[in-house]
Structure formats: structure tokens, C-alpha cells
Amino acid sequence: MLPQRRGVVVLEERRTAADQGFACPTSREAGILAGIGLLVLVAAAAALGRRWWRPGLVGEWATYMVLAYAILSWRPFRSAVARNGRLQRAAIVGCLLLLVLGQFVGGGRHTFPFVRFAMFTDQGPTDAHYYSYLGLTRAGRSVQVDPVALYPSLDRGRFAGRLFDSAEAAIAGGSGSAAGAAYDDLLLALLRRQNLGRDEPLVRLDVYLVHADLDSPPRRRTAVAAGRVWSVEAGG
């Protein structure tokens, strides 16, 4: 008999081994799982198009199916879900389905909040290649500007990624282009935020494209190939 009062927990509760292990799903359940799996595969095929298809994607799908089968076979999960109402069961199935769909179809931003979870899956460049920001005061003093410190909401690579994309587009388009104007606006916002409450405000913000070889890991001061690629003046 399970404890019934709130707050009472039988901490070393034990169950029979038969309640805790794995049991093969019924053929109906396995059929539903296979149907849902195929639906995900067809949805991914329709959404991603032919050029995205590779053997690894099918391997990924098969791995998720194996895990789904294991979860469906796990007695504690099955019994807990089965004893819930229809709404809860629908929420659980819906959430898991959306997660898997997002994992297959959500390569970019279009399926947010269900997106693809993937990190460090491609060979990166063997050199560091990024943009750095140096401000200049009226007295000629140089100050490094950290955009993420100015906008902490956009930490963990978010703002850095946006600024990188904007810089690449602006440089490709040139200073008279729409991308160039958009980048100017972005940099002026940084400049204004950086100058808030400063005794010695910045009058110019320079963007440097930095290249550094990573063959010898940078452990101390490292000379880098850096060139100024863009500038904005405060008030202009």
C-alpha cells in the first residue's frame, strides 16, 4: 500500500522486481511507435529537402527510435503515464513528439521553441577568426568594448553570433549598403550604451578583424593579425 498522507515519504520503498524492470510493449503500442517514427521521418524529409539527407540522419532517427522503445518498455514510466488522465498523457506524448520533430526539422530558427540540439559537430577552422571592438576617447585613449557585457541578455554566444553575421554582411555589402547601415546602427547602440555614465566618453568605435593561428595554443600575450575593418563616430 502506498503512503497516502501529504508529506509522508517512505524513503526506502521497495517494489517487486517485476514492477521495476522492462517489458516488451504490446504489438499495438509498438505499431503506434513505429507509425509516429515514420511520421517524423516523412515530416523531416518534406521539410529538409533532398540536399539535407545523409546516412547519419537515418542513423540518428534509428537511435531515437531505440531510445523511444526502451522508454516505452520501462515499466515504471509506463505505469505512471497509464494511470494519468487523458490530458496529461496527451501533453507527454505531444511534448516528446515536438522535441523529436524540432530535433529533425529545427535546423535553424523557424521551429522555435523546439529547435535542433547539436553542438561541436563540424570541423571548425584551425585558426581563430573573430571581430574585436576598440573605442577611442577624445584624449586618444583606447578602450576595449565588450558587447555582451553591455547587453547581458544576449550572453552565451547570442550577441557575438549576431554581431559576427552583421559584420560579415556589412563588409561584403560595403559602407553604402543596407547591411552596412544596419551594422552602423548596431555599433552606435553599443557606443551609446558604453558611454552611459562615463566621465570620458568614447568618440569612435573601431571594429577589428582578428586572425590568430591556433597551432601553438595561446597561453600568454599573443601577437595577432588584426586590421580595422569598420568604424562609427559618436553622433554621426
Add this chain to the structure above:
Amino acid sequence: MSRQVAPPRLVPAALHQQATASSLGLARVLVFGTWFCHLAVDPLQRLSELPRSAYEPPGALAVVPGRVWDVALRSSSLLAFRCGLLLALAVVVLGLVPSQVLVGVTAAGLVVYQGLVRSFSGHMNHAELALLYISMLFVFFPVFDGLTVRPWRARTRPGDRAPYVAGMLVACLVLSLTYFFVGTVRLWKGVDLFGTSTLRDLVGSFALQDGRFDGASVIPSGIPAGILVLPPLAFKVAFAASTLIELSAPLALFSRRLRPFIVAGLLLFHLSILLAMNVPFPENMCLLALFSGTWFHRVAAWLDRPIARSPDP
């Protein structure tokens, strides 16, 4: 002649089979409390200073007309949104208004919040997404049956712990899936990276990007630069080991014996990312407490004790 029947073999209960209303209540406090702390220190209203051209709403938010965003992205609107969401989170954490509708509205607000910050992002970071999914799931579970400031008896389910067990298990499953997905993609797409210097190059790149730049040279960021003294083999082993930990995350659901090692491995994994790349994952580190099983229920029961002892009206 009677034959003695052997008693069924007893084994320790699986993860969260002992979950009570208090356990799910504590999970509610953990999940929405983490959001509260996250939003309390996030100056969201500053985003109004960024040009509208940098704003690209992702996914579901893209259907909202541009005029709505013109109003929503004002500093006063963002500040009001932040304060309103903080208030809703506080009410949910404390259980002052035990309404599933309120949890639904709060979860919707969190989706908008996360969409807003990702609208100014180039890279679709997934740091808070497990927390977001679990918040959305809790809309459908009786999270106010335990650990509320105001006693809330109307919906207690004596004898039926299924919603609490299922709620806790699904939260753990969703969290483990987010790790499993990352590990699986790397296994099927980037398995050849394990033999390369990818991880060491990444740490080197982070050390430079977070370092001090003077126009011609960079003083690399301290801790990542210190980590770079490790031999190249150490980075290759760490890369493979972290992938193995990610892939094994769902095993923490099934195996009582492996669970402490997997949870400790994931904590170490997040800690090493913080030190080597300066990328914190505090939300996921907090959520790993959901895997503590017996201890989680023990703390929940202890916290809920005064309410449990109060006389029924």
C-alpha cells in the same frame, strides 16, 4: 502436499516512484524559481536600444505583426513585461494563486521572453530550453498540490501519486533527452572530430575572444589559457568522454547504480565548459537536482512539513 511459494524478490523503487505532491511542488519551486533568478538579473529592457533591423523573431513569434513588436520593443514595454513576468513567477513559486491557467500564462510569457532574446541572436543557443520545456509541461500537472504558502487542499489526490510520479519522470526525461540529442548528433555527424584538435582549438579561440585586445596583440583569458597547458591527448579524451556522458544521460532514469556517476559527470561537464569556454549553464545544473530521487523527496517532505501538520479547516 502444500508447496511454499517463494516471496517476490524486492528491489529498490525506480526513480521518483516515491514522488508525492510535495516532490512535484518542490520541482515547481526549482523550475520557476530558477527562471525568477534568471530574469531578476537580466536587464531585458536594454534590448530596446538595439536597432529594429537587428530584430528577427524566431519560429512561432514570427507570425506576430511587426507593428506589435514596434510597441513591444519599447523600453517601457519591456520593463513592464519583465516586472509582470517576475510577479507571475513569484506567485507560481510561492503557490499564492494555485491555478494551472496562471502556470500556462507564465509559461507562454517565458516562451515570449526566450523568443525576444533569441530574436537578437545569430546563434540559436539552447541553454535555457530544457527549463522552458519543463515549465511548459508543468502546465498539465498538479504542481500546486504541495509546497505552497497557502494551504491548498481541494485538489489533493489521496492514494493516487501517478500525476506526481509522471510529472517528475517526464521532467527528468526531457532534461536527459536534450543531452542525448547533442551526443547522438555528434556521434552520427561528427564522430571523426574525436581524433582532431577541435576541442583544443575551440578552447584556444575562446581564450583569445575573451582576452584583452590592444589592436595588435591579445592577452588570452586566464583560465582557458591555463587549461591549454594540458597535452593534446587530454582534449581528445575529454571530447569523447563528454559525448559519452551526453549519450548516457537517459540511463540516469533507468539505472539507480549509474545515476550518481552520470549526474556527477554532467555537473563536471558543465563546470569544465564554464572554465574552458566561459559559457555557463546554471539552469541545467540546477535541473540536475531532479535526478537526486530519494533526497529530492526527503527535502520536499521536510519543507512541506509545517503545512502538512496544520489543522484542516
